[in-house]
Amino acid sequence: MSFQFPAVPARVLRQDVLAVLRKAILEGDLKPGDRLLEADVAAQMGISRAPVREAVRQLEQEGLVDFQPHRGSTVLGVPNEEIDAIYELRAELESRAIRRACERITDEQIEELAEHLHRMGRAVEAGDYSAVFEADHAFHATIQRVAGYRLLRRMWESMDGLVRVRSYQAFEGEGPANKYFRRTAVSSHVPILAALRARDADAAEKAVRDHILEVSERIQAEDSAAAAHEVHAAAR
Amino acid sequence: MSFQFPAVPARVLRQDVLAVLRKAILEGDLKPGDRLLEADVAAQMGISRAPVREAVRQLEQEGLVDFQPHRGSTVLGVPNEEIDAIYELRAELESRAIRRACERITDEQIEELAEHLHRMGRAVEAGDYSAVFEADHAFHATIQRVAGYRLLRRMWESMDGLVRVRSYQAFEGEGPANKYFRRTAVSSHVPILAALRARDADAAEKAVRDHILEVSERIQAEDSAAAAHEVHAAAR
DNA sequence: ACATCGTAGATTGTCGACATTCTACGGCGG
DNA sequence: CCGCCGTAGAATGTCGACAATCTACGATGT
Numbered sequence: 001m002s003f004q005f006p007a008v009p010a011r012v013l014r015q016d017v018l019a020v021l022r023k024a025i026l027e028g029d030l031k032p033g034d035r036l037l038e039a040d041v042a043a044q045m046g047i048s049r050a051p052v053r054e055a056v057r058q059l060e061q062e063g064l065v066d067f068q069p070h071r072g073s074t075v076l077g078v079p080n081e082e083i084d085a086i087y088e089l090r091a092e093l094e095s096r097a098i099r100r101a102c103e104r105i106t107d108e109q110i111e112e113l114a115e116h117l118h119r120m121g122r123a124v125e126a127g128d129y130s131a132v133f134e135a136d137h138a139f140h141a142t143i144q145r146v147a148g149y150r151l152l153r154r155m156w157e158s159m160d161g162l163v164r165v166r167s168y169q170a171f172e173g174e175g176p177a178n179k180y181f182r183r184t185a186v187s188s189h190v191p192i193l194a195a196l197r198a199r200d201a202d203a204a205e206k207a208v209r210d211h212i213l214e215v216s217e218r219i220q221a222e223d224s225a226a227a228a229h230e231v232h233a234a235a236r
Numbered sequence: 237m238s239f240q241f242p243a244v245p246a247r248v249l250r251q252d253v254l255a256v257l258r259k260a261i262l263e264g265d266l267k268p269g270d271r272l273l274e275a276d277v278a279a280q281m282g283i284s285r286a287p288v289r290e291a292v293r294q295l296e297q298e299g300l301v302d303f304q305p306h307r308g309s310t311v312l313g314v315p316n317e318e319i320d321a322i323y324e325l326r327a328e329l330e331s332r333a334i335r336r337a338c339e340r341i342t343d344e345q346i347e348e349l350a351e352h353l354h355r356m357g358r359a360v361e362a363g364d365y366s367a368v369f370e371a372d373h374a375f376h377a378t379i380q381r382v383a384g385y386r387l388l389r390r391m392w393e394s395m396d397g398l399v400r401v402r403s404y405q406a407f408e409g410e411g412p413a414n415k416y417f418r419r420t421a422v423s424s425h426v427p428i429l430a431a432l433r434a435r436d437a438d439a440a441e442k443a444v445r446d447h448i449l450e451v452s453e454r455i456q457a458e459d460s461a462a463a464a465h466e467v468h469a470a471a472r
Numbered sequence: 473a474c475a476t477c478g479t480a481g482a483t484t485g486t487c488g489a490c491a492t493t494c495t496a497c498g499g500c501g502g
Numbered sequence: 503c504c505g506c507c508g509t510a511g512a513a514t515g516t517c518g519a520c521a522a523t524c525t526a527c528g529a530t531g532t
Contacts (some may be wrong), residue, residue, distance in 0.1 A: 009304070009305065010304075010305040010306050012305045012306075012516090012520080013515075013516070014515085014516095017282075026478085037482095037484095038483080038484070038485090039482095039483075047254070047516080047517085048516060048517045048518070049484090049516095049517085049518095050286075050517065051515055051516070053484090054289070054290065054293060056445060057290055057294065058293065058297065061297040061390075061394060063386075063387045063390050063391070067243075068246075069245065069247075069248045069251075069485085069523090070245040070246050070248075070482080070483080070484055070485075070522080070523050070524055071524070071525095072483065072484070076386075078387065079386060079387070081385070082386070082387050082388055085328070085329075085385070085388055086387065086388075088328065089325055089328060089329070090473080090487075090529090092323070092324065092325060092328065093320070093321075108273065143294055144251070149315075149318055149321070150318070151299045151314065151315070151318050151398060152321055152322075154299050155395065158297060158394070159391065163492080164365075164388060167335075204302075246523080246524095248484090248485065249485075249486075250486095272507085272528085273512095273514095274513080274514070275512090275513075275514090283487085284486060284488070285486095285487085285488095285514090286486055286487065287485080289514090289515095305493090305514080306492080306493050306494060306513080306515075307493090307494070307495095307514080308494095308514065345474045373506065473526080473532105474531105474532085475530105475531095475532090476529105476530085476531085476532100477529085477530075477531100478524105478527105478528090478529080478530095479527090479528090479529095480525105480526095480527090480528105481525085481526085481527100482523105482524085482526095483522105483523085483524075484522085484524085484526080485520100485521075485522065485523085486519105486520085486521075486522090486524075487518105487519085488517105488518100488520105489516105489517085489518095489519105490515100490516085490518105491514105491515075491516070491517090492513105492514080492515065493514075493515085494511105494512085494513075494514085495510105495511085495512080495514090496507095496509105496510090496511085496512095497508105497509090497510090497511100498507105498509090498510105499506105499507085499508085499509100500505105500506085501504105501507100501528095502503100502504085502505085502506100502507085
């Protein structure tokens with residue numbers, strides 16, 4: 001039999017805690033400046049502090065929380081001045097990945113990507129932002145998996161939260177970026193899929209770069225709009 | 237008084253363990269494939285498993301060890317195919333940092349950099365490779381500190397081990413890269429320092445990029461030489 | 473009023489023990 | 503001889519307790 005089941009990793013508490021905390025930060029339930037008290041989190045989840053500690057340490061590595069010895073951890077925001085660089089690094093990681101994915105991807109995996117896109121489309125229709133981001137993550141994560149780079153993939157995973165915090169807010173918010181995202185969430189992925197189907201590495205890289213840098217610009221435009229609004233409000 | 241003491245962070249066991257383990261990997265005392273048994277490490281260090289666990293988790297985030305739930309952790313090597321991308325990301329991080337450092341660096345901080353270079357020079361003379369790398373790390377870390385980017389600095393720190401593993405081996409080994417490193421370790425940093433003195437951001441970025449990409453090429457050349465040697469040996 | 477010091481409460485750091493899971497090995501049946 | 507199963511040992515996962523450290527607040531003295 002050529003069919004293979006995907007490896008299902010053993011789940012441990014730490015991973016569940018990590019997923020819950022990360023989601024809370026991404027969706028804005030935990031805001032920058034909020035403190036994360038290990039004992040409270042553990043008590044609320046009905047577990048001991050050990051897995052909570054490990055999850056918080058990983059969030060620190062991902063840049064989502066700040067941590068000082070003996071002083072605990074607080075949720076971090078992403079400074080405007082670093083967004084540009086972060087998205088450029090992201091684009092570089094995705095470019096390398098998709099070039100290699102072009103050489104290796106199977107037809108079945110292409111169908112998997114198409115399925116993620118369909119799911120994303122339905123989620124956009126339903127206004128289920130959480131599901132939109134889940135589908136987007138699955139789409140790009142599949143590309144990383146197909147590419148098969150160990151370390152680049154790890155770095156990609158590691159900066160994923162950082163990349164999504166701001167875009168999540170922009171998508172969910174009422175600003176000008178909201179309509180843009182609703183309109184282009186799916187369509188901006190189509191050229192990527194098409195290039196993969198054609199196994200055209202150059203086109204695929206261009207499609208990915210355009211996609212990512214476009215998101216970056218949208219977020220920074222949202223910033224500028226918000227800043228202008230601030231100034232305007234302050235001037236009144 | 238305008239003088240300020242640098243903040244001295246509270247030291248906790250985890251950080252010492254992390255430093256020891258990381259150094260052991262970088263210097264080759266722990267080789268790719270070696271297993272890291274928490275209980276053994278803890279016993280040898282005379283402490284409990286808790287701080288060891290946290291240190292190992294961080295090494296996993298840094299890409300130096302692989303970790304699977306319930307199966308423990310093993311030391312990882314850096315695949316040749318990923319070196320190019322890793323150094324390119326590194327160059328991007330350092331470029332952004334030095335541009336900002338150019339705007340912010342004080343004369344005292346420039347002297348601090350010069351001091352690190354002197355130390356590096358003496359270490360090269362003495363053949364103390366460990367000290368060379370310590371000075372190099374201090375030099376670049378100072379630039380990151382001066383630049384003041386929170387997240388980019390964290391990412392820089394996080395990939396530091398990955399970047400140094402291979403160059404450490406090449407420097408310490410007997411290959412052609414050894415002589416190159418002895419000759420250029422200090423001199424390749426001089427243009428960076430000069431550009432900072434002149435507050436010339438463009439020149440500084442170019443100097444940094446050249447420096448990093450040069451190291452990348454040397455390491456990959458060492459690879460090719462080693463691979464050719466392998467083939468030659470196999471053909472005999 | 474002001475700065476310093478000391479203490480009590482809160483929070484994180486570390487520890488040792490136990491639970492859960494993996495791995496290797498040997499018995500058992502075919 | 504070969505494959506399957508169960509078990510024993512080893513390693514990691516989680517827990518609860520205690521130690522070390524920080525923070526806020528009030529006493530003390532000037």
